[in-house]
Amino acid sequence: PVFKNGVPVFYVASRGHHTDIGGITPGSMPPFSKNLSDEGAAIRAFKIVENGEFQEGKLRELLSKVESDNPLATGARNLKDNVSDFKAQVAANNKGIQLVSSLIEEYG
Numbered sequence: 001p002v003f004k005n006g007v008p009v010f011y012v013a014s015r016g017h018h019t020d021i022g023g024i025t026p027g028s029m030p031p032f033s034k035n036l037s038d039e040g041a042a043i044r045a046f047k048i049v050e051n052g053e054f055q056e057g058k059l060r061e062l063l064s065k066v067e068s069d070n071p072l073a074t075g076a077r078n079l080k081d082n083v084s085d086f087k088a089q090v091a092a093n094n095k096g097i098q099l100v101s102s103l104i105e106e107y108g
Contacts, residue, residue, distance in 0.1 A: 002100045009104070012096035014089045018082060021063060024072040037068035041076065049090055056083055 001008035017028070024030050029039055036042050041063050048055055063082055064075035076082050095105035 002097050002104070004104050010100050012093050012100060014092045014096075016085060016089050018085055020080065022066060022073065022075040022077070022079050024068075024070055024074075024079055034070075035068075037066070037073060038070055039081075040073075041065070048086060054087060054090060059083060059086060 002010035002012065019028055020026055020040070021028070025040045033039050043062050046055075046058070046062060048059060058084065060079055063079060066073050066075050069096065
């Protein structure tokens with residue numbers, strides 16, 4: 001969130017399409033998936049930054065975990081790239097916070 005006088009006044013967000021988060025085939029959204037777990041990691045909710053700290057260990061754990069009855073299902077195949085992509089999204093959000101904060105300072 002973007003705060004003014006301690007009150008959240010705006011929210012910034014970024015959306016990403018991560019090409020491989022596990023599943024039954026490399027890539028994303030295999031056409032012959034029968035359930036969500038066939039497509040890879042399904043994360044309900046996760047605070048990726050907590051108290052200003054990027055939660056890399058927990059993120060790696062979530063992307064590596066496979067909850068599927070399908071023996072072909074795997075966790076993310078390239079965790080290094082996944083983590084870098086998420087860090088880039090966090091950086092984009094931080095830049096958005098800076099820019100919106102500058103607008104608030106300038107225009108009130």
